[in-house]
Amino acid sequence: MDLNEKLLASFIAFEEKVDVNDEVHEIRTAALKRFEQQGFPTKKLEAWKYTSLQALVNKDFSIFPSSKCALEYQNVRQYFLHETETFKIVFVDGQYSSFLSETTHDGVDVCLFSAAIEKPKYKHVVDQYFNKIADQKDALTNLNTAFANEGAYIFIPKSKAPVKPIEIIHFATGATPQILLQPRSLIVVEENAEVQIIERHQSLNGAVAFTNSVTELYAQKHARVDYYKFQNDTSEASLIDNTFIEQHDSSEVSVHTFSLGGSLIRNNLNFYQKGEHINSILKGVTLGSERQHIDHYTLVHHAEPNCESHQDYKSIYDDRSVGVFNGKIIVDKIAQKTNAFQQNNNLLISDTATVNTKPQLEIFADDVRCSHGCTIGQLDEEALFYLQSRGIPKKEAAALLMYAFANNVLESVKNAALARRVKQMIAEKLGVKIGFDL
Amino acid sequence: MLKIENLHARVEEKEILKGINLEVKPGEVHAIMGPNGSGKSTLASVIAGREDFEVTEGTVSLNGEDLADLDPEERAHAGVFLSFQYPVEIPGVTVTNFIKAAINESRKARGLEEMPANEMLSKIREKSGLLEIDRKFLSRSLNEGFSGGEKKRNEIFQMAMLEPKLAILDETDSGLDIDALRIVANGVNKLRSKDNAIVVITHYQRLLDYIVPDFVHVLYNGKIVKSGTKELAFELEEKGYDWIKAENQD
Numbered sequence: 001m002d003l004n005e006k007l008l009a010s011f012i013a014f015e016e017k018v019d020v021n022d023e024v025h026e027i028r029t030a031a032l033k034r035f036e037q038q039g040f041p042t043k044k045l046e047a048w049k050y051t052s053l054q055a056l057v058n059k060d061f062s063i064f065p066s067s068k069c070a071l072e073y074q075n076v077r078q079y080f081l082h083e084t085e086t087f088k089i090v091f092v093d094g095q096y097s098s099f100l101s102e103t104t105h106d107g108v109d110v111c112l113f114s115a116a117i118e119k120p121k122y123k124h125v126v127d128q129y130f131n132k133i134a135d136q137k138d139a140l141t142n143l144n145t146a147f148a149n150e151g152a153y154i155f156i157p158k159s160k161a162p163v164k165p166i167e168i169i170h171f172a173t174g175a176t177p178q179i180l181l182q183p184r185s186l187i188v189v190e191e192n193a194e195v196q197i198i199e200r201h202q203s204l205n206g207a208v209a210f211t212n213s214v215t216e217l218y219a220q221k222h223a224r225v226d227y228y229k230f231q232n233d234t235s236e237a238s239l240i241d242n243t244f245i246e247q248h249d250s251s252e253v254s255v256h257t258f259s260l261g262g263s264l265i266r267n268n269l270n271f272y273q274k275g276e277h278i279n280s281i282l283k284g285v286t287l288g289s290e291r292q293h294i295d296h297y298t299l300v301h302h303a304e305p306n307c308e309s310h311q312d313y314k315s316i317y318d319d320r321s322v323g324v325f326n327g328k329i330i331v332d333k334i335a336q337k338t339n340a341f342q343q344n345n346n347l348l349i350s351d352t353a354t355v356n357t358k359p360q361l362e363i364f365a366d367d368v369r370c371s372h373g374c375t376i377g378q379l380d381e382e383a384l385f386y387l388q389s390r391g392i393p394k395k396e397a398a399a400l401l402m403y404a405f406a407n408n409v410l411e412s413v414k415n416a417a418l419a420r421r422v423k424q425m426i427a428e429k430l431g432v433k434i435g436f437d438l
Numbered sequence: 439m440l441k442i443e444n445l446h447a448r449v450e451e452k453e454i455l456k457g458i459n460l461e462v463k464p465g466e467v468h469a470i471m472g473p474n475g476s477g478k479s480t481l482a483s484v485i486a487g488r489e490d491f492e493v494t495e496g497t498v499s500l501n502g503e504d505l506a507d508l509d510p511e512e513r514a515h516a517g518v519f520l521s522f523q524y525p526v527e528i529p530g531v532t533v534t535n536f537i538k539a540a541i542n543e544s545r546k547a548r549g550l551e552e553m554p555a556n557e558m559l560s561k562i563r564e565k566s567g568l569l570e571i572d573r574k575f576l577s578r579s580l581n582e583g584f585s586g587g588e589k590k591r592n593e594i595f596q597m598a599m600l601e602p603k604l605a606i607l608d609e610t611d612s613g614l615d616i617d618a619l620r621i622v623a624n625g626v627n628k629l630r631s632k633d634n635a636i637v638v639i640t641h642y643q644r645l646l647d648y649i650v651p652d653f654v655h656v657l658y659n660g661k662i663v664k665s666g667t668k669e670l671a672f673e674l675e676e677k678g679y680d681w682i683k684a685e686n687q688d
Contacts, residue, residue: 380526382526383526383528385488385489385510386522386525386526386528387528387536387540388487388509388510388511388514389486389487389510389511389513389514389518389519389520389522390511390514390536390540390596390600391511391514391515391540391541391543391544391547391600392511392539392540392543393509393511393543393547394509394511396539396543397511400531400539401528403530403531404528404529404530404531405530406530407529407530407531408530
């Protein structure tokens with residue numbers, strides 16, 4: 001039985017665990033039907049031309065966790081940004097861990113998706129927002145919707161801001177071998193509200209994990225969202241991250257994606273602008289090595305006038321790693337005075353690394369500023385020699401040049417502790433210790 | 439200090455250095471002059487360990503240690519410093535961070551701890567003062583958008599920070615106006631001591647008015663064809679290089 005068949009068969013077992021009489025389940029059932037027709041994407045689809053899921057689909061993944069595994073905080077503390085200075089929504093093998101989490105209902109809701117769909121007081125939010133912007137044409141999103149039951153639920157009411165950033169962490173422990181995880185998160189940030197979110201997927205003890213995650217995020221008028229995705233997983237873990245963001249008048253949403261570890265990573269990051277004076281910011285630092293495959297698929301849809309989008313992805317590929325950047329910008333006819341900027345710079349460190357980069361601009365308005373640029377280069381030998389001649393060894397010199405290359409993106413990280421953590425992760429990945437703070 | 443014996447080097451198939459002999463003792467300043475294409479910059483690059491050049495014969499040693507098998511950074515740790523003719527622009531790395539990395543990597547190589555932050559700061563303050571460099575300059579990206587004069591001043595600032603045993607100044611005067619030349623030369627002069635040595639590579643005599651050499655060598659067609667004292671530089675300035683070329687027809 002391949003994964004496709006197994007999933008369809010598992011749906012009946014899944015239905016025994018959830019409320020099948022509510023509207024959410026109608027949405028699930030419809031999504032399953034769509035997935036059944038679509039199946040897993042193949043390289044025949046333009047959007048999946050450079051990324052094959054075949055190896056994953058051929059594996060025998062467990063759809064449900066077979067046993068519970070308790071984690072001690074001290075054993076996983078390294079994966080958290082801070083012990084006390086963040087709210088935490090933590091999942092272990094797809095199940096909520098109240099022990100590791102720190103949720104809140106004090107003025108804001110930082111809790112669980114499963115609770116939100118069960119409790120009547122959240123019903124109006126779920127009715128209004130659940131599965132409204134998730135792409136119904138996308139098979140993997142439909143698959144996630146079909147099994148949607150657990151993930152983060154964040155609701156920030158009008159003019160509120162949580163007192164500290166929110167960390168969302170998904171652990172895979174290996175207690176269930178070869179686990180398929182499908183977290184589903186819903187984030188609503190109301191008018192003039194603000195939130196900072198840090199998200200991470202982490203496999204432990206060499207656990208083989210395949211995560212197909214969907215997040216829907218709504219930023220109402222004047223809302224400000226700062227969202228960081230840390231992708232520094234082990235080589236046994238693969239991730240497909242589908243994030244859908246809807247923005248309204250004068251809101252600003254920024255998503256930073258740091259793709260450092262993991263076997264296969266595919267980020268489908270979609271921004272839909274539904275108002276004026278919106279700013280959408282998409283930034284990424286990618287470090288691929290060994291046989292990693294890292295694919296960024298971005299979409300910014302400008303549907304109203306006077307909005308901006310800024311994309312800046314810096315990627316470095318070593319060994320036999322493969323990178324993909326596909327950046328799609330749509331500017332509707334009505335969306336005059338759009339300012340859309342897209343930059344994708346790539347460094348290939350080895351002769352066997354590959355990158356495929358493709359800007360895709362569909363512009364129907366005539367009074368717009370759209371600029372895009374992509375480069376593929378190598379480390380500058382002259383610069384390396386210059387650094388070496390000052391006593392900086394070749395490996396450190398190369399790392400320094402890579403930092404410098406990614407610096408524009410690193411500089412835009414607003415939270416200082418987070419910026420330090422990112423730089424530390426990059427240094428670890430490059431296997432260097434540089435004698436100063438960048 | 440520096441001893442070069444029968445040094446031959448080539449890039450790809452082209453032989454550029456064809457048997458160089460040179461000895462520089464502690465406390466000395468040597469000038470190497472010569473027409474364009476004579477091999478001056480190649481000599482500087484070979485001493486600093488640039489990989490593009492292949493040494494086919496001969497040796498370069500520093501205080502008795504053969505440099506042949508050392509990487510550029512190991513040569514730096516041994517005390518070699520090259521002031522680049524064309525310093526490289528590195529956006530995203532500030533002058534300060536660069537110099538911190540350079541100093542701490544050299545200390546690491548010698549088994550020392552990183553330099554304490556306050557010590558680093560006061561050293562940066564002292565040495566940047568020497569080169570009349572203001573503080574804003576130090577937080578700019580390395581060489582990015584620097585004028586010719588700023589780049590060269592920054593090179594000598596690095597030299598001041600790293601305190602090399604042997605400094606090779608490759609065309610440090612090129613692209614400098616007279617004020618910048620004076621500042622750079624004063625900086626270099628203040629760094630002279632009985633324990634270090636300086637090799638000045640230049641096309642023109644004017645830098646040598648400020649950095650007065652003990653010895654002057656003329657490099658032509660990959661060989662040192664004439665050596666003398668500072669008077670030789672005046673003679674070259676007056677007569678040009680044609681008489682050297684005429685005397686050394688192949």
